[in-house]
Every structure is written in structure tokens, then in C-alpha cells.
Amino acid sequence: MISNQVLQTTIDGLRSIARVDLCVVDVDGKMIATTSEEMSNCLGAAQDFSRSPADSQEVQGYQFFKIFDEAQLEYILVIGGSGEDVYMIGKMVAFQIQSLLVAYKERFDKDNFIKNLLLDNLLLVDIYSRAKKLHIPTDVSRVALIIESENSRDSNVLELMRGSFGSNNKDFITAVDENNVIVVKELVEADAGKEIERAARTIDDFLEKEGIAGVRIAYGTIVKEIKEVSRSYKEAKMALDVGKIFFDERNIIAYNELGIGRLIYQLPIPLCKMFIKEIFGGKSPDDFDEETLTTINKFFENSLNVSETSRQLFIHRNTLVYRLDKLQKSTGLDLRVFEDAITFKIALMVVKYMKYMETFEY
Structure with a gap:
């Protein structure tokens, strides 16, 4: 979740205060950040320590500390030297990195990741690294659906959708503005077209029963890579607008059904x-x-x-x-x-x- 650059800057600053060398290693034994290249000597010991039940340990003149993201081991902090003072410094550095993890987890949770993905705010390398960190599959079929209601700003469509459809950890329900709700749906059936249409009908029927008036649903084309989700979202946005112009009698419209209206709109x-x-x-x-x-x-x-x-x-x-x-x-x-x-x-x-x-x- 934290970039290597942020970790490097953090331990550089802490070294200038504590006057001891620091190193951050991931669970695979790879060095993430260090204040001294000599710290590479402890990589093997750090990987061995990651498999031990202890949360901290002193080995061969180095202090090792485990840093967790909730209950999952995220990093091993290695600090050069021994003694009570070094141990206290190590605990403080570990706490600082732990705090950074919490802050970045809050900032880059799944909802924010999906929002930034839809808005093209992420570099390609960040898309895949963050998706891996958040345990989001990158190579499954997905489609973006946009839901708009007659009184979008006054309705609670987002809360209703999350309450009834949000338990599925394969789909994402979010909003990038106050007008529309976006569903990024993972597709699992062989006939994906029918699956999308059925999902749109289910959403439409549900919101109608909840008293939400003037619901319109538009969706883009199916994408097979997570980096292409923003394209499906843009297509859904166009489908929503073009649908209002040329298919105003329909409340569900697909991008691939726009025909010549898509050309005229541009x-x-x-x-x-x-x-x-x-x-x-x-x-x-x-x-x-x-x-x-x-x-x-x-x-x-x-x-x-x-x-x-x-x-x-x-x-x-x-x-x-x-x-x-x-x-x-x-x-x-x-x-x-x-x-x-x-x-x-x-x-x-x-x-x-x-x-x-x-x-x-x-």
C-alpha cells in the first residue's frame, strides 16, 4: 500500500534522528528500503524471522521487528545494533511505519481504488500493484453500469445499492459525483450479454420497488483487463447521454446499441x-x-x-x-x-x- 519511495523517505528521516541504520524487508525477503547497503547482509535472517512466532528478535547484532497490516504480516524492520536503546528506537520506527500503513490503507482502500480507476487517475503500474494489494483479480471480465434517477442528488440510491448488492465482494458499487451511482460488475456466465441485461433489470426492479423514480441504467462493453474498466465506464456515460436523446422511451441502454446516434453525438x-x-x-x-x-x-x-x-x-x-x-x-x-x-x-x-x-x- 505504501510506495517504496515513501518508506525510503521515512527511514532516511528517522535515521537522521536516531543515528542508526534501518532496513525494511518484505515477506519474500526483498529489500524495500534501506539507509545502508550493508544491511543486505541480514536479508536471509529477516526471511527466517518472518516465519518465526516472535514479534521481535535480536540476531547477530541486528534487531528484527514485524509490522502487520491488520492481522497480515506486511514488512520486517531491521535495525543495526543491539541494546535497550536500539530496541526502543526499533519499536518507535515500527510504530511509525504501522501508522503509515493505516493511513495509506484508509486512503487507498477498494472504493478509492475503483474511483481512481474509473477516472483514469492511476498509472498502469499502480493499477496492478494496488489491485494485487487489495486482492482484486486483474484478468476477469467486467462491465461498468451507471445508474441515474430522476432526483439523483436527493435520493439514497448509493446506500440502497450497497445495502442490497454490496455483499458480493466481486462487484464494486461507488460514485464519482453526486449524480450517478456506478456498478463495476464481474461477469461469470458464458453468455455475458444476458448476464448484464438481467443484472440491469434486477437493479431497475429493485429501485422501483424502493420508490426511486425515473431510473435510467446504461452500461458499456465488456472488458477483460482491469486497466480497461475506465473505458467501459466512459462508454456507459456516453450511452446514458445518447440514450436520453434518441432512446428516451427506454430506461436501460447499452453502448453497443447506440448505432448511428453515437456518431451524431460526437x-x-x-x-x-x-x-x-x-x-x-x-x-x-x-x-x-x-x-x-x-x-x-x-x-x-x-x-x-x-x-x-x-x-x-x-x-x-x-x-x-x-x-x-x-x-x-x-x-x-x-x-x-x-x-x-x-x-x-x-x-x-x-x-x-x-x-x-x-x-x-x-
Whole structure:
């Protein structure tokens, strides 16, 4: 938990006060920090001492002390010299390092590790070293889910989730801001896609029963390395935003279901305005009357099938053809032609995206 540099700085400072050489060895007998290279002579004895039942011991002119992280042996402190004064100095140094362990454990516990992992605040070497220290597997399949509720800031979603789903030590439930709760879920089933969908449904049903309104859940793609968890989280964030724009009727959305909406979401607004102007001139789809908009949407829902669309709209086929002809005259686009239909569909989505982004400008 403590970096080697911190340990080295600590014992250097203590040596300048106590005037005795110090060495910190891990349980494998590897030297972590030392004030004198001559202390390497005691590595074998330190490893032997780590297997003994004693908490402190004097061997061949060196004092050995065990330093525990809770009940687990973490380091062996070796101090050069013998006598009561040296023993007292050793106890004080061991206590100082023990205090550092407690402080760093509090700082870098699993929750903080996951938060920093999600936010890309960790170097690659730190990700794996801390994961090992916290006994978190690094090569299992995981996915990040984001949970948002209608009144995120006023709800107790995080507490509810931890209370009901937090007992599973394979999954992590945390929050990096006051708006969303994040679940980093470990996947164990062969059909991971169904496992994620089932987990999302379970969370949604649970929060609904708890009276949490307007729950939306988004999740990223599956990653197989712990270093990739932040990517899944970023994908889930995008899925949440894009889902609000183009899939507002759905409360669970996956990143790989966003389709072309994912591309439109990344377009700059000036480019969107230029595109709409080229397609509709000075007009906007908002200028179309309700009848025209209903006809367009139903035509797309039925995959450009004239007969099925007219049946569902309860109008004659010729009436639908007349409406499509009228739309073609005003826009220059014939929705019965696939290429024109695609252009029109994209234009409608771009307008929807622009309207959504306008809400953040005020």
C-alpha cells in the first residue's frame, strides 16, 4: 500500500534522528528500503524471522521487528545494533511505519481504488500493484453500469445499492459525483450479454420497488483487463447521454446499441447546423405539421413499407402516397428511395441532438 519511495523517505528521516541504520524487508525477503547497503547482509535472517512466532528478535547484532497490516504480516524492520536503546528506537520506527500503513490503507482502500480507476487517475503500474494489494483479480471480465434517477442528488440510491448488492465482494458499487451511482460488475456466465441485461433489470426492479423514480441504467462493453474498466465506464456515460436523446422511451441502454446516434453525438453543433441547412434549406422538421411528422415516423417504423404504414395509419394507400409526394416537393427527398430515407432519418436525429444540446446552453 505504501510506495517504496515513501518508506525510503521515512527511514532516511528517522535515521537522521536516531543515528542508526534501518532496513525494511518484505515477506519474500526483498529489500524495500534501506539507509545502508550493508544491511543486505541480514536479508536471509529477516526471511527466517518472518516465519518465526516472535514479534521481535535480536540476531547477530541486528534487531528484527514485524509490522502487520491488520492481522497480515506486511514488512520486517531491521535495525543495526543491539541494546535497550536500539530496541526502543526499533519499536518507535515500527510504530511509525504501522501508522503509515493505516493511513495509506484508509486512503487507498477498494472504493478509492475503483474511483481512481474509473477516472483514469492511476498509472498502469499502480493499477496492478494496488489491485494485487487489495486482492482484486486483474484478468476477469467486467462491465461498468451507471445508474441515474430522476432526483439523483436527493435520493439514497448509493446506500440502497450497497445495502442490497454490496455483499458480493466481486462487484464494486461507488460514485464519482453526486449524480450517478456506478456498478463495476464481474461477469461469470458464458453468455455475458444476458448476464448484464438481467443484472440491469434486477437493479431497475429493485429501485422501483424502493420508490426511486425515473431510473435510467446504461452500461458499456465488456472488458477483460482491469486497466480497461475506465473505458467501459466512459462508454456507459456516453450511452446514458445518447440514450436520453434518441432512446428516451427506454430506461436501460447499452453502448453497443447506440448505432448511428453515437456518431451524431460526437458532431460539433456548427457542423450539424450546416447539414440541416443543406437538407431543409431554411426550414426545420419542427415546422412540419403533426400529420406529416406522424406519417414520417410511422413510415420509418415499418421499414419504408407503404402498405403496412397506410394500414397502421388507417388511411388509403393513395393518401399515403400523396403525403409522401407532398413531402418530396417541399424537401427534395423521396422517402420511398432508400438513400433519401437515410438522409432524412439522419437529419431528424441531428435535429433531436441539437435540441438536446440547447438545454445545456441556458
